[in-house]
Amino acid sequence: MTEYSRRVNFYETDLMEIVHHSNYLRFLEEARLDWCVKRGVSQWHGRDKKFLLAVVHTEVRHLSPLRFTDQFTVQTQARLKGAKMIFEYLLFVGGNVTTGAKLAAWGKTEHVLVNNLMKPIKIFPELREIMEKESWNETWHLNL
Amino acid sequence: MTEYSRRVNFYETDLMEIVHHSNYLRFLEEARLDWCVKRGVSQWHGRDKKFLLAVVHTEVRHLSPLRFTDQFTVQTQARLKGAKMIFEYLLFVGGNVTTGAKLAAWGKTEHVLVNNLMKPIKIFPELREIMEKESWNETWHLNL
Amino acid sequence: MTEYSRRVNFYETDLMEIVHHSNYLRFLEEARLDWCVKRGVSQWHGRDKKFLLAVVHTEVRHLSPLRFTDQFTVQTQARLKGAKMIFEYLLFVGGNVTTGAKLAAWGKTEHVLVNNLMKPIKIFPELREIMEKESWNETWHLNL
Amino acid sequence: MTEYSRRVNFYETDLMEIVHHSNYLRFLEEARLDWCVKRGVSQWHGRDKKFLLAVVHTEVRHLSPLRFTDQFTVQTQARLKGAKMIFEYLLFVGGNVTTGAKLAAWGKTEHVLVNNLMKPIKIFPELREIMEKESWNETWHLNL
Numbered sequence: 001m002t003e004y005s006r007r008v009n010f011y012e013t014d015l016m017e018i019v020h021h022s023n024y025l026r027f028l029e030e031a032r033l034d035w036c037v038k039r040g041v042s043q044w045h046g047r048d049k050k051f052l053l054a055v056v057h058t059e060v061r062h063l064s065p066l067r068f069t070d071q072f073t074v075q076t077q078a079r080l081k082g083a084k085m086i087f088e089y090l091l092f093v094g095g096n097v098t099t100g101a102k103l104a105a106w107g108k109t110e111h112v113l114v115n116n117l118m119k120p121i122k123i124f125p126e127l128r129e130i131m132e133k134e135s136w137n138e139t140w141h142l143n144l
Numbered sequence: 145m146t147e148y149s150r151r152v153n154f155y156e157t158d159l160m161e162i163v164h165h166s167n168y169l170r171f172l173e174e175a176r177l178d179w180c181v182k183r184g185v186s187q188w189h190g191r192d193k194k195f196l197l198a199v200v201h202t203e204v205r206h207l208s209p210l211r212f213t214d215q216f217t218v219q220t221q222a223r224l225k226g227a228k229m230i231f232e233y234l235l236f237v238g239g240n241v242t243t244g245a246k247l248a249a250w251g252k253t254e255h256v257l258v259n260n261l262m263k264p265i266k267i268f269p270e271l272r273e274i275m276e277k278e279s280w281n282e283t284w285h286l287n288l
Numbered sequence: 289m290t291e292y293s294r295r296v297n298f299y300e301t302d303l304m305e306i307v308h309h310s311n312y313l314r315f316l317e318e319a320r321l322d323w324c325v326k327r328g329v330s331q332w333h334g335r336d337k338k339f340l341l342a343v344v345h346t347e348v349r350h351l352s353p354l355r356f357t358d359q360f361t362v363q364t365q366a367r368l369k370g371a372k373m374i375f376e377y378l379l380f381v382g383g384n385v386t387t388g389a390k391l392a393a394w395g396k397t398e399h400v401l402v403n404n405l406m407k408p409i410k411i412f413p414e415l416r417e418i419m420e421k422e423s424w425n426e427t428w429h430l431n432l
Numbered sequence: 433m434t435e436y437s438r439r440v441n442f443y444e445t446d447l448m449e450i451v452h453h454s455n456y457l458r459f460l461e462e463a464r465l466d467w468c469v470k471r472g473v474s475q476w477h478g479r480d481k482k483f484l485l486a487v488v489h490t491e492v493r494h495l496s497p498l499r500f501t502d503q504f505t506v507q508t509q510a511r512l513k514g515a516k517m518i519f520e521y522l523l524f525v526g527g528n529v530t531t532g533a534k535l536a537a538w539g540k541t542e543h544v545l546v547n548n549l550m551k552p553i554k555i556f557p558e559l560r561e562i563m564e565k566e567s568w569n570e571t572w573h574l575n576l
Contacts (some may be wrong), residue, residue, distance in 0.1 A: 009458070011461055013302050015298070015305040016196055021202060022166045022173075029166070029442055057203075057204070057205050061200070061201050062199055068478070153314070158446065159442070159500055164443050309457060310457040311454070313453060313454040342497075343494055349489050350490075353486075406448070
């Protein structure tokens with residue numbers, strides 16, 4: 001599990017004075033690529049590298065809105081499921097996750113590895129090795 | 145069921161040369177608000193009006209990528225489920241839906257009606273009356 | 289001169305209840321690529337084609353805000369200046385440009401033609417021929 | 433002068449494999465609001481507070497493209513000009529500004545202070561006091 005944190009930007013809000021829901025997928029992407037950096041996976045990720053991550057499924061549940069200047073933290077966990085990489089996310093707002101933060105959203109994204117031409121690629125050994133060390137908490141979606 | 149159609153813009157692509165997945169939620173929003181216009185619901189929608197639609201859940205399945213200049217069409221259906229409005233979408237790419245178009249994505253979004261202060265509002269009678277005339281096709285997600 | 293028109297989307301607004309200023313560059317891009325379609329230039333535009341348009345300078349003056357559901361129209365004119373393509377835009381809101389529309393913004397963008405590797409390309413003969421037929425109104429920026 | 437720094441996100445790229453030019457206005461906004469935080473001005477900025485910043489003019493010159501994962505730094509300076517606040521920006525990419533960074537873009541934005549109803553507000557004394565302490569480097573645009 002990794003943690004990624006930043007502040008909500010002005011341009012991410014809409015006329016309801018909250019973060020537009022489409023931006024949550026961008027926050028999850030930031031957290032996912034941060035996971036890739038922290039796990040050493042990003043060395044193989046990119047157009048001129050070993051793989052890109054094609055998104056095949058996304059799901060987000062919104063519990064509480066985010067507002068301009070809110071500090072948020074995304075916890076990310078990852079696992080393999082056949083040829084797919086599954087990421088699951090808990091997005092907290094306000095303060096420290098271990099103390100007073102509030103769960104604002106839950107998300108899940110499913111991906112296949114592809115090359116520059118969008119052709120699917122198998123999970124390669126170095127990635128499988130990394131994934132085998134990851135723990136997965138089955139109960140994250142039960143927070144909802 | 146309504147149909148909404150437009151072309152993919154340049155700025156909606158990413159370095160994989162396809163539409164970034166977060167933009168699908170924007171396409172679905174365009175289709176949803178087009179549904180509201182066509183059903184006469186948009187007269188009550190807005191900050192200074194009867195209600196706004198808060199997003200509580202989104203789900204998108206991606207079958208085939210969209211690319212710059214692609215013409216896409218979104219079919220939208222809507223129903224009530226308790227205090228929630230549920231919208232379901234089929235996104236087609238390339239040509240006419242009834243002839244040669246290809247299913248590119250399926251989506252579902254769930255909403256509650258709120259006022260300017262983000263407080264939930266009941267489904268009001270005029271909206272309920274409109275919703276009762278809507279038909280719902282249970283099999284849309286079976287296309288996947 | 290070409291005209292491009294559409295409605296403001298919900299997700300293009302910010303917490304000031306107006307269109308976020310960064311989106312104007314997206315509206316101008318839509319109008320510019322519409323110009324390319326109408327002039328037959330888009331047949332050569334794209335990653336696997338003759339050229340892409342790299343942006344080297346942008347400028348936008350805002351006179352009046354755009355809001356959700358506003359219908360806007362962008363008038364676009366283009367000319368060559370050495371190796372650069374210059375586009376200038378007038379963005380009107382509300383109703384017909386020739387009758388009651390209001391000037392909401394003026395913009396100018398400068399571009400160089402590049403290939404997939406971002407290397408500059410000369411203005412090619414077919415494009416020069418098209419550009420020589422374009423008229424340019426020197427007084428557009430005087431509207432401000 | 434303040435400095436604001438972060439990494440380019442995946443979703444900020446386009447099919448040319450570089451950051452889409454509209455996102456530069458978002459980077460400048462992040463840098464501007466960071467300036468407001470560092471100068472103590474953000475305490476008065478917001479919908480329910482003393483003022484909002486309406487954008488009346490933007491200008492960006494692009495010297496070199498930004499790419500996914502690039503670290504960039506924005507230097508920001510501010511001054512008053514009548515009732516307007518003027519911000520000027522230098523955007524560097526790659527490494528430390530004082531050592532090996534490369535100038536990638538220059539920008540300028542002009543603003544008026546407005547209230548929630550978009551009505552212009554005078555520069556208030558606390559802001560004027562802060563602005564009088566700011567130094568302004570006239571030569572920034574000469575870097576171009």
